[in-house]
Amino acid sequence: DQQVKQNSPSLSVQEGRISILNCDYTNSMFDYFLWYKKYPAEGPTFLISISSIKDKNEDGRFTVFLNKSAKHLSLHIVPSQPGDSAVYFCAASAHNAGNMLTFGGGTRLMVKP
């Protein structure tokens, strides 16, 4: 049972445009959500997070939106840059489950110059 799903395996956008990566979850106990970025041959690195008490968190070009009723979150990158080309993983944790992360399958973002 996949509790965190990223339904788009890949996404291609033009440099300067907005990239929108989506993530859905099924476990209503999840109360913290994170996005990780992964370059080839490297480990994932933390990008941005959001608590379930918020519906938006912004950090520079990156904004994460959370829709609890729809159990959906999205990551917006504006403007997209070629260096943003990577695999993006959505992850979720539940405070009452030891804060262990459950990851989605990832979305490969390609930003074309």
Next chain:
Amino acid sequence: EAGVAQSPRYKIIEKRQSVAFWCNPISGHATLYWYQQILGQGPKLLIQFQNNGVVDDSQLPKDRFSAERLKGVDSTLKIQPAKLEDSAVYLCASSRQGAGTGELFFGEGSRLTVL
């Protein structure tokens, strides 16, 4: 601050052989995780340590996988005997004690190919 160190980076073995991976977490990080990432999938938690005690190993195939964290610092993950489906990247991660936000710091991973 030095990151999470893992070795070896790459390992190729035949099925039924054994393999061991080593991880050195960020200094001062009490919590250590081993994840398995199969190609095209997200990382899956195998085991979580808090200091040298196991917090969760519910997804660790205990008939063939074992892990230990002696003295609450370094950790080793062993597979014996390996199966073809164990081909994956094994990621070690660490976090500060009480890191309730779930933010983990990952190593570069150890890529295992089982032939």
